Amino acid sequence: MRVLFVGDVFGESGLRAAAMHLPDLRPHYDLVVVNGENSHAGKGLSRAAYKKLREAGADLITLGNHAWDHKEVLELLETEPVIRALNYPPGTPGKGHWTLEAGGERLLVIQVMGQVYMAENLYDPFRMVDALLAEEEFDYALLEVHGEATSEKYALGHYFDGRISALLGTHTHIQTADAGFLRQGTAIQCDVGMTGPIHSIIGGDIESFMGRFLTQRPTYFKAASGRGMFCATELVLEGGKCTSIRSMRWDEPE
Numbered sequence: 001m002r003v004l005f006v007g008d009v010f011g012e013s014g015l016r017a018a019a020m021h022l023p024d025l026r027p028h029y030d031l032v033v034v035n036g037e038n039s040h041a042g043k044g045l046s047r048a049a050y051k052k053l054r055e056a057g058a059d060l061i062t063l064g065n066h067a068w069d070h071k072e073v074l075e076l077l078e079t080e081p082v083i084r085a086l087n088y089p090p091g092t093p094g095k096g097h098w099t100l101e102a103g104g105e106r107l108l109v110i111q112v113m114g115q116v117y118m119a120e121n122l123y124d125p126f127r128m129v130d131a132l133l134a135e136e137e138f139d140y141a142l143l144e145v146h147g148e149a150t151s152e153k154y155a156l157g158h159y160f161d162g163r164i165s166a167l168l169g170t171h172t173h174i175q176t177a178d179a180g181f182l183r184q185g186t187a188i189q190c191d192v193g194m195t196g197p198i199h200s201i202i203g204g205d206i207e208s209f210m211g212r213f214l215t216q217r218p219t220y221f222k223a224a225s226g227r228g229m230f231c232a233t234e235l236v237l238e239g240g241k242c243t244s245i246r247s248m249r250w251d252e253p254e
C-alpha cells in the first residue's frame, strides 16, 4: 500500500499548490491524507477549502490546534472524512482516528496533539493511543503527531516503535531531514513540512508577523500570499510494516 501524507495546507497559496501538484501524484498512491488545519486563509477548515482538498485527491483530512477556527468544521467533522486530535476530553465534537481501506488492507490513521509548548492542555497522548491500539483492528497504523517539540515526537516514536507503521509530525510547518526508521522498524519524520506560501513566516505574512518579534506585542494575523510549495511524505507499507519513507517538496513555478 502506497500512502502520501501532505503537510499543513496553508491558505490560498497552499490550496493552489495542492490543486496544481496533487492530481499529478494521486495515481501513484492508494491513499492520500492531508493536514488541512490552515487551509481556510491560514485558520481552520471551511467547506470550500474541504471541497478543494478532496477534489485535489485527499481521502482523509486531519486538523490540529487550528481545528476550531472556522465554524463549518463542526458539520464536516460529523459527516465527512475529517478528524481532529484524539486526545481532547470526552464530549469534543468529531473523532481522532479514521480507518481507510485499500486493496483489502486497513490503514488506521490517528492524530494526537503534543503536550509540550502547545496552548492546549490535552490528555496524555501516550496512554490514549495505547488504549486505541488495543481496541481497533488494522493492518497498518499511521500516527500523526501535531506538536511543537521534536523531543516529544521522538519519545512517542520510541514508545510506539514496532506497534505502529509510521509516525509523522506536523504543526511546525518546517520540513525536517530526519525521515528514517526506529529500532523496531517504525518509520518516523519530525515534520512533513507545510504546503503553503514559500515567502512567509510559517505561512504568515512576513511584515505582519515580524512585529510580534520586534515589539513583543500581538499583531493582527494575516496569511502570506504568492508562490506556494508542496511538502509531503511518501510511505510504502507492505508485509505488515513500513518499508520506505521519503520526504518531498515541490515549488510552484515562478
Ligand SMILES: [Fe+2]
Residues within 6 Å of the ligand: 008, 037, 038, 064, 171, 172, 173
Ligand atoms: Fe499548521
Ligand SMILES: [Fe+2]
Residues within 6 Å of the ligand: 037, 064, 065, 066, 146, 170, 171, 172
Ligand atoms: Fe498547528
